[in-house]
Amino acid sequence: MDNNEKLQILKDLISFRTVNGNEHLVTAYIHDLLAKHGISSTFIKYAENRDDLIAEYDTGNPGPVLGFSGHADVVHEGALSTWTTPPFEPNVRDNRLYGRGAADMKGGLAGLTIAFISLVESKSVHNGILRLYVTMGEEVGELGSKLLADKGYVDDLDAVVIGEPSGVSKERLDAYVDSGGAKFTPELAAKLHQVSHDRKSPEQHFIFFAHKGWLMYEVVAHGKAAHSSMPKMGINAIDMLVNYYLKEKQLYQSIQATDPILGDTVYAPTIIAGGKQINSIPDIASLKVKVRTIPEFDNQTIIKKLHQLIDHLNQQPGYNLTIDITSKRPVINHPGSAIIDIAQKAGAHHLHESLDLPTIGVSLGTDASEYTRVNQKMDVVVLGPGNTTSHQHDEYIDLDTYYNMIETYKEIGQQYLN
Helix, strand or coil, rough: CCCCHHHHHHHHHHHCCCCCCCHHHHHHHHEEEEEEEECCCEEEEEECCCHHHEEECCCCCCCCEEEEEEECEEECCCCHHHHCCCCCCEEECEEECCCCHHHHHHHHHHHHHHHHHHHHHHHHCCCCCEEEEEEEECCCCHHHHHHHCCCCCCCCCCCEEEEECCEEEHHHHHHHCCCCECCCCHHHHHHHHHHHHCCCEEEEEEEEHHHEEEEEEEEEEEEEEECCCHHHHHHHHHHHHHHHHHHHHHHHCCCCCECCCEEEEEEEEEEEECCCCCCEEEEEEEEEHHHHCCEEEEEHHHHHHHHHHHHHHHHCCCCCEEEEEEEEECECCCCCCCHHHHHHHHHHHHCCCCCCCCCEEEEECCCCCHHHHHCCCCCECCCCCCCCCCCCEEHHHHHHHHHHHHHHHHHHHHHCCC
16 A cells, blocks of 8 residues: 555545544445455444444464554534634645544544554464454543443453554644643653754654543532522522532642652643523533543542532532533553553654654543453553644644554554564
């Protein structure tokens, strides 16, 4: 497969608007692409027009089971006026491919799929099993990976490579190191600041061998509507919610625990809403929050404290608060595992970057939270083309990195399964 075909596959995937839905457009495309190369695959249905896809190559010889995993959904494109070119019409400029999902993570998904096809066709893996996973609904709750985990499709995995974007452009590298989104040793931070201005490569990629878990929840205050001229006749849900929010904020500020690999708990209230019109006392107000969690102050500890806070407030007159929580566990892999050593050496051979895939822990989440929920023995490598333009306008992927990452994935498969 030449670079023109590799580029076209990625363009095709980006052109599908799979914003938390319609992922069958992607899984059907990859199903047909695999079929063109004589490889069968299976749909695992979640809902109408939403499914996962699995393909497998069994060498017939004893050996480990390696997974290649990528998700088909993307985040919303935001305001179209902020994009230089339409987000679902992939556009190449200055050796970059622009479009929603280019970095997160249709670049990684295309790269893993192409590497899988190449390894199967060349029969260059001789031991164990290589499996390709395409998941849906990752961005809003890891729905597809949960489906696979619940149905036993990852129980036998020894290792998984997840193709999430793990790179940073050199012009953003200094800010990234200082952002708190990843945990760096002082020595690595100094090296990264040093190479941030060199011209050896446009980006620096990492292996994420650990990432935080997360809590996603909504707190709803239930008040009583009234005319704004008679506010005492009602119960203002906004007042109730604001008081709760201030106490919740104090809870997170009191956390002392930290993790040597993942750093601190990250608390991010992101959406607050209440009221319908200016002359009515609001009867409903809500707060949505995303928290990145660490083992030392784990999900269940936070959930318990949130319920205690709400129960305490609900004992006061006029309070009626409810909470709905989704929880995903942290992932921590041993940095000395075989798959990480193999991945670092493969990256050194093919990516030609300033540093050879340093291993770091990060605040983001991946499908690995669900995979390791049912299979804690597996090793996890998060490694993919793409960068920190994920979730932003004019999201892009560097094309040389995309092509080189495909070769990196191929070498990982060959070395791990031989």
